[in-house]
Amino acid sequence: MATILVTGGAGYVGAHCCLALSRAGHKVVAYDNLYNGHENFVKWGPFERGDIRDKERLNAVFAAHAPDAVLHCAALIEVGESVKFPDRFYDNNVTGALVLLDVMRERGVKTFVFSSTCATYGEPLRLPMNETHPQAPVSPYGWTKLMIEQASRDIAGAYGLKFAHLRYFNAAGASPAEGIGEKHDPETHAIPLALFTLLGRRDGFKIFGDDYDTRDGTCLRDYVHVLDLADAHVRAIERLLGGGASLAANLGTGDGVTVKELLASIQRVTGRTVPATPAARRPGDAPALVADNALARRELGWTPQRGIDAVIADAWTWHSEIEGTVLG
Ligand code: UDP
Secondary structure, eight states, X not given: OOEEEEETTTSHHHHHHHHHHHHTTOEEEEEEOSSSOOGGGOXXXXXXXXXXXXXXXXXXXXXXXXXXXXXEOOOOOOHHHHHHOHHHHIIIIIIHHHHHHHHHHHHTOOEEEEEEEGGGTBSOSSSSBOTTSOOBOSSHHHHHHHXXXXXHHHHHHHHOXXXXXXXXXXXXXXXXXXXXXXXXXXXXXXXXXXHHHHXXXXXXXXXXXXXXXXXXXXXXXXXEEHHHHHXXXXXXXXXXXXXXXXXXXXXXXSOOEEHHHHHHHHHHHHSOOOOEEEXXXXXXXXXXXXXXXXXXXXXXXXXXXXXXXXXXXXXXXXIIIIHHHHHO
């Protein structure tokens, strides 16, 4: 049993990681500034409110809890916002992570598991994408994540840090039974927006482009259930704490789902039709993004368990029955 400090532990992925780590027998401490996080999502260990740029606060939390490892999920994540406000993203995601890494070095904490992203690859040159695909981000968000991959790799070389860079594809789904799920403000993601039309929270769903070179003309993405993501984080932490080597690994199912297939899944799962209309392409969207997850399977023994219908079923229960009771 280890003590894991989870930055962003009150957020969507961070809270699911706290759940999974706690189920695996570890002690978790959630560190979050509540800018995007929800205090109600912190249920599996103590909550420490704080900002990753606040070195004094981080030092106090490290002193109080003596973590064995840090799982760093805290970040600004909305790609469009990163284009509008790049300075905020560099400040939070780069400066903040460097402060955190500095505190880890001072305190002798040598295990760093990092929420990274397929956005570090930029435009796909081949599909599926494996970890040797060139990393050339096309958004400030992607750059901030790549910079911290590079910084932690260099710090590992200099001071003996061990890292796992976990490059998420499209995190989706929820844990309605545990009262945690997706809630962004504003919401920009396809699955919640499509489900909101069925709940009367949106008038219609726009399909951003139906003339792509994909099997039905709509964008293809690799949606991975957030519980499967969380399971991979537990495996990465246990690998590093158990003496295993650093790694960078894609976390995706390896299966692509188009926007139209997403809507078909919603139809199957809910029995209801999303009112959807084709619209212009969204600037910056790649036609297709699919993970080659062989490395995570091999090195972490990870097998994603849930397909698109399970993702939709959990997201639907979360948004239709649970979200309002947990978050108002
Ligand atoms: N999408 C869409 N309509 C929306 C939101 C998203 O057609 O209202 C599409 C988007 O173009 C992309 C896919 O759904 O191809 C997933 O988008 P999302 O924002 O969920 O994730 P991203 O892949 O951009 O990280």
